[in-house]
Amino acid sequence: MKYVVFILVFFSSERVISQDLISVASTFLNDKNYIEAKSSIDEAFEKTTLVDNPGAWFMKARIYHEILLSNDRNLEQFKQNRNEFVGTIVEAYNKTIALSVRTSNFNVLAKNQIEILWAYGINEGQRLFQAQAFDKAIEAFEIAKITKPSESRAYISTAVSALYAGKYQLAIDNYLAVKDIDDLPRDGYDGLILAKRNLRVSDQELLEVVGDARFDYPNHVPFIIEEVRTLIRLDRLDAAESVLNTAVKRNPNDARLILRQADLFDIIFKDAYINGEPERSERYFEMASTNYERFLNRNALHFAANYNYAVMINEQANRVYTRINLMSNEEYEMRGRESEEIGHDWTRKALPYMEKAWELKPGDTKVMQALEVFYKRLKLDDKLAALNGN
Template identity: 25%
Template sequence: MKRITLLAIVLTFMVNIALAQNSEIQNAYNNNRYAQQYIESAEKFKSQNRVEKSQKEMNNAKTMLQKAKTSIDNAVQHEKTINDPKAWHYYGIIYYNISSYPEFNDIEPNALEKSFEGFSKIAELDQSYFQDEYQSIASSIISISDRYAIMANENIENDNYVEAINNLRKTYEIKKSIGQNDNEALIFAAQYATIAKEYQSTIELCDILINNSYEAPQLYQYLAIAHRELGNDDLMLQYLQTGREKFPEDESLINEQINAYLKLQREAEIIDQIVEMATKQTDNPIYYFILGTIYSNAESSLYNLETALEYYNKAIEINPNSVDPYINIGSMYIDKSAELYKTANDLPIDKVKEYEDMIAEAKSYDEKALPFVEKAYELLPDDENVKRVLLTLYRRLKMNDKANALESAE
């Protein structure tokens, strides 16, 4: 008789515990519902510019959410309900609501992360419940992912690129948990990893995109930049070539490939593509200017002053107010003049005729340089280097009036 009575007491105690924990789930649900009602009321008052009333309702909502949090935390920690998918479902909802308003941040600073943990736990515990509630759960998970994307945008606006990359990664990983590949989040993360010079992260992110069969020209551009900066020149060229094969008309990849070969001093391998771009973009002087710099480089196997001058002049025709071609043409002639002056001065003293011929030729190059340096000074009147070169030319050409006027302009 005593054993039966004791067993009845134990069973009653166990039933009461189970009911108490189920009651915690119900309390969490009810308090969250009350909080939502207060939030809706607060937003209504706010739209009516009734600030004090709105704040009061938000305070009430905060109190309810604190109670909801306490109840749901108890429920998911208790052995009787720790594996209850409904408890974790409410856990995710409640923490999401806490994360949604700055007024509730001090309840739990990591509420958004905890919200995702709650929804993720459901699939681990009960696939049947997860499938039955899939639309609701998936919608909530997408909302969490979108919140991280918004946070990433805010990070970018504040130039906090490293944190933006982390939040974009979370955006991707959270959606992936329900079978969605947000490749756009990853390509943005790769972009800002490249800007932030986090080149290893760039490579990791792009590798994921390649595994996802994602294709975009910037994918290969970012990989090329990352490998270039890490000193992996072969991989840089490999990704550029792959990108060009897949996106032959993409200008960013073309320019990146041109810059890569120029940096490696392998301009002869890329010259045809630069010429092609120059002829395609008849209103863009940059490619003619690049061609001019290649052919005016005395260290290049393509060095040819006449060809360089031809391309520089084409750049000037397209944009007469672009100063760089004028500076480079002037420099090209002045370098040739300086070379002749040095050679003449090194001649034996009895080589008078040769000396005079070389000085005359040097002077002719100075005369050719002059109009281009004058134009450069006209476009850049505050540039001291251009002014100094022009003054030197005036002195060497015995144009003392102009030299004095230029000096007095200081």
Template identity: 20%
Template sequence: MKKVILSLALVAIATGAFAQKKVVSSAEKNFKKGDLEIALTEIDAALENPETKDNPETPLLKARILTKKFGLDSTNVMSTVETGRSALAQFTKAMEMSGNDKEGKIGKEVYKEEIPDLPENFKPYSMSTLKNETFNKAAVSYENEDMEMAYEFFNLMTEIDPTDTSSAFNTAFIANDLGKFEEAKKQFKKLIEVKEYNKLSSYYLLIQIISAEDKDPEEAYKYVTRARADYPEDKTLSEFEVQLLLQMNKMDEAMASVKAALASDPNNAGLLLRYGYLLEQSGDMDGALVEYKKSVVADPNFFEGNYYTGAIFLEQAKTILGKINDLSDDEWEKNAPTMTKQAEGLYAEAVPYFEKGLSLRPENVEIMEILYNVHVRLKNTAEVEKYNKMLVAKLGADWMEK
């Protein structure tokens, strides 16, 4: 009697296991037919059942079902991303259950390459498929100027394939544009650790984020130092180095750095501007003016060079006018006319630099006001009226009172 009961129990167990395998088999058939919701319901049941949940082929099948569902979803919204991320989780689970053996049966299925333009029935619905579909969605979102979703899909690609440097850069670049600076830094920092990767652009953007957004010039300088070791001939990094040293008030180091950089790149407008600034800060206004003017010669359309050159002329003119006010009556009678003429000459020299600056930035109200006041000083009535009209158009009739 005991043998009969035992036999019946074994039959029941075998029948239960067979039933669960039938559920998995049905899920696979529905997957192939495209009845994905039914297939998901069936495979979820199999993942709950003790007879089938520990078989790595079960999460693998769910991953394939989700990958197919992900590819067919053209809405390209966050729920689409989550479907893709769920597929990735199931692929990962299948690999873990099979000892992460890429050469084993499961591993070969998970990482099976997808040949482009395969008919749907021949697609492997592997990690390769998932990555390709994710890239397509990222590209479509980007073309549609949906930067938020482009970021999400490119970010998902970095999770699917952490070695894909293009996806990492795209994720970081878009994150930076969206103001997701922590996410951008994470990807850029990952990229600069890749030995064979051309990481110069990643260095540029990472340094700018840390300097401008984090306002941490010391940390940014560490990355500049590292970047210059990797790319010693890069001129932009030399400019970054000088700029950061200035932010840290390390004038001596900045002066040494800018001189060294200019020795190999004497016509670099940005470096010439910074050299001029250092000279200005040290009190050498004449030397600063020379360097600012050089920066404009190097690049006539360099806004900062034109602005700083004009500003030096104005500062020199104001200094002379200040000295006139300090003259005694006798000295005033003797020297004031000559000194006034000298100051007016400096005002006149500033004009073309500010005019060029305004042509480069036509909406710059500050330069309009400077030119208005300079022409008032020079008694250029037509020019005064010209800039007054511009300022009225921008700021209103009472702009002088604001």
């Protein structure tokens, strides 16, 4: 019986001591003496009697929370592992919630403090991001991530900050983390694709990411174009054409798809000729021409379309000139000049598009070199002199 009394007295006295330490910690907290407040609450938690006390957990959370927000350099010693420190705060608030009834003050206050801590991480991160302090913004967004790990916003914000900081793997990790808890938004896929590109992953790996983006957003034109570009780099021209044909059927008036299809047909036009398929090459030339002209009728000031169309037409001229160069003297006498005129006709057709490209981007080296060739072929000496500043 004496042992039982002793045990009861021991635990009773331990509980009283713990409660006294909590009161002392509360007093120090009110006085903003955070070092002593932390020391008191840590000492109180060395007593096993507090593990089921929501008030004690709440007091611990509040003291640690205030230390986190304080700019006092003397408190930095406690925050050397910032994420771990934030985790301790969140754990204490969650313990408060778990150990108290839903309608109690401790329960309500702890839930409010969780929201406040999360909002602090988000707002501080946004402030630092706007100030272009991207590394510090990442640290701030980590607070929000730890506070509410199932909330996707902090992961997205961390990923964007990591992109701007050049930390591409970190960006990828956070974008992928979003996919584990929520749908990745379109701009999230944009960032994920950009990060993968900057890490110079293989085109096959990039295609897998683009495929996921297309699965979630099948009609988003930029993802369609990204998939086509990647397939082209993988030399999967048939697959690229299939993707584009389907997209154009669904969006027949989308100028971006019309131009991308023209560019693809242009590539196949050249590829088929190299592979000894002249009829296929000519068929794709006609298809590409139709799309280029359709696009330029509505977008006459598009530099790349003008330049690429001119180069494609000039490829037809070059093929004629190449055949002429391979002629014997006898063959040249019979049909050489006639063939030259065919080549010149192709050059004449290409010329206005290349001149428009020059008008849109005067001084472009590639355009200037092309125009010099065109003017010499067609003996347009005045234009050649003007081009060279004479």
